[in-house]
Amino acid sequence: MDYLYFPGCTLYTKAKNFDQTARNCSLLLGFELKELPNWTCCGATFPLATDNLMALLPPARILASAREQGTVLTTLCAVCFNVIKRTNRLFQEDGEKRDKINNFIEKNYQGDLRVVHYLEILKQEVGFPQLKERVKRPLTGLRAAPYYGCMLLRPFEEMEFDDKERPTIFEGFLEALGAKVVEFPYKIECCGSFQSVGSPDVATECAYKILGSAMKNGAEVVVSTCPMCTFNIDHKQSDIKQKYLDFKTIPVLYFTQLLGIAMGLDHRTLGFEQNFVDPLPLLKGKGLV
Amino acid sequence: MKIELTRQKVHNEFAKKVELISGQNLFACYQCGNCTAGCPISFAMEIGPHEAIRYTLLGLEEEVLGVNTFWLCASCLQCTSRCPKGIDIARVMDALRMVVLRRKERRDHIQISEFPEGFLEKVPQIAFISGFRKFLS
Numbered sequence: 306m307d308y309l310y311f312p313g314c315t316l317y318t319k320a321k322n323f324d325q326t327a328r329n330c331s332l333l334l335g336f337e338l339k340e341l342p343n344w345t346c347c348g349a350t351f352p353l354a355t356d357n358l359m360a361l362l363p364p365a366r367i368l369a370s371a372r373e374q375g376t377v378l379t380t381l382c383a384v385c386f387n388v389i390k391r392t393n394r395l396f397q398e399d400g401e402k403r404d405k406i407n408n409f410i411e412k413n414y415q416g417d418l419r420v421v422h423y424l425e426i427l428k429q430e431v432g433f434p435q436l437k438e439r440v441k442r443p444l445t446g447l448r449a450a451p452y453y454g455c456m457l458l459r460p461f462e463e464m465e466f467d468d469k470e471r472p473t474i475f476e477g478f479l480e481a482l483g484a485k486v487v488e489f490p491y492k493i494e495c496c497g498s499f500q501s502v503g504s505p506d507v508a509t510e511c512a513y514k515i516l517g518s519a520m521k522n523g524a525e526v527v528v529s530t531c532p533m534c535t536f537n538i539d540h541k542q543s544d545i546k547q548k549y550l551d552f553k554t555i556p557v558l559y560f561t562q563l564l565g566i567a568m569g570l571d572h573r574t575l576g577f578e579q580n581f582v583d584p585l586p587l588l589k590g591k592g593l594v
Numbered sequence: 595m596k597i598e599l600t601r602q603k604v605h606n607e608f609a610k611k612v613e614l615i616s617g618q619n620l621f622a623c624y625q626c627g628n629c630t631a632g633c634p635i636s637f638a639m640e641i642g643p644h645e646a647i648r649y650t651l652l653g654l655e656e657e658v659l660g661v662n663t664f665w666l667c668a669s670c671l672q673c674t675s676r677c678p679k680g681i682d683i684a685r686v687m688d689a690l691r692m693v694v695l696r697r698k699e700r701r702d703h704i705q706i707s708e709f710p711e712g713f714l715e716k717v718p719q720i721a722f723i724s725g726f727r728k729f730l731s
């Protein structure tokens with residue numbers, strides 16, 4: 306089956322490695338990501354003010370245009386997923402707002418699209434046991450910490466993604482790849498999000514706590530589902546190092562990059578040059594590249 | 595701080611405005627502090643999210659708009675997810691932002707012209723777009 310795919314702007318620029326690895330892996334797994342034509346940015350944050358619908362227009366347009374092409378829409382970026390899925394819920398549940406927005410964008414979208422995250426496709430459509438069988442290069446001995454962040458999970462009544470305090474889908478995925486899952490208490494804590502623009506020092510502190518906790522529990526690599534998380538916990542490690550002199554860096558990979566390694570893709574196609582902390586020494590040491 | 599309670603204070607216009615924007619019933623809050631306890635950013639906040647709610651209820655507009663609490667909120671929804679009274683605190687924090695950002699004269703919280711060198715090249719689109727939505731009038 307093919308999936309309509311909304312990449313989002315960051316996956317076209319600073320997170321090409323996320324986009325490319327997902328596309329390549331899906332072909333190996335027997336499905337294709339069909340990019341939505343003429344998409345725009347989703348707005349990068351679900352608007353929390355309830356008295357102004359303007360900020361809902363971009364995701365509403367994305368949904369309406371996707372519905373003209375198909376019935377299932379998938380994303381990789383956890384923030385896009387959150388914005389689009391929550392907007393879809395609003396279309397399903399609030400008829401008044403739905404009509405108002407439809408009138409404004411001159412569409413007639415009824416909320417009848419299924420919005421799924423790539424991880425959900427791997428779990429529900431491919432199946433983790435089947436995925437495991439297709440792994441060519443098991444990540445044996447690699448201690449990986451699944452970093453969920455917030456946007457996949459919350460608000461859990463609307464996202465319906467996983468348990469709000471003890472999610473397991475990411476662990477199931479890593480186990481299917483043969484990795485050793487590292488449990489750590491900060492896996493659903495926020496990385497500081499857009500505070501990297503508003504109060505960068507605060508975001509640095511959040512990242513330091515998350516990475517410190519992962520390392521203390523034995524992680525060799527932290528795995529991400531979001532280009533914003535990745536910026537905060539990977540690229541900001543240079544800021545952490547400036548503040549905490551004894552801080553040791555740790556590679557942060559997109560889950561699709563790990564999938565690519567496990568599926569046997571050539572490491573030169575995995576876009577490691579966009580990762581801030583170079584994962585190659587670790588992966589070479591483990592015999593994975 | 596000495597706070598004098600009056601009927602007018604408890605039924606103040608400011609709290610009504612915050613309730614309208616956020617769609618939340620602030621009176622449901624019983625000050626358990628769960629929101630603040632689980633907030634990943636409360637360490638840097640001048641008052642906790644639960645205090646911001648209380649200040650708002652008491653009509654302490656200047657005081658609550660003068661602290662960094664709601665500006666530092668990252669909309670991570672941890673508080674929202676854990677509030678035993680079902681209050682979406684992240685929406686309340688955003689409503690406080692909106693009260694400032696929607697004022698007639700422009701009240702940007704960050705100045706793009708003051709970004710350090712190389713910042714625009716380094717930071718991903720996603721952080722700018724969401725940040726601008728949260729911090730610019």
Ligand code: SF4
Pocket residue numbers: 312313314315316345346347348349350382384385388719720723
């Ligand atoms: S959430 Fe991000 S990456 Fe996603 S489309 Fe919007 S701004 Fe771009």
Ligand code: SF4
Pocket residue numbers: 383384453454455456457494495496497498499531533534668669670
């Ligand atoms: S951890 Fe940070 S960037 Fe990632 S989803 Fe949460 S707020 Fe967003």
Ligand code: SF4
Pocket residue numbers: 622623624625626627628629630643644647676677678679680681683
């Ligand atoms: S968790 Fe809810 S009830 Fe408790 S202080 Fe915070 S807002 Fe009030």
Ligand code: SF4
Pocket residue numbers: 495629632633634635636643666667668669670671672673674683684687
């Ligand atoms: S949404 Fe804001 S106030 Fe609530 S826990 Fe997250 S950062 Fe703290």
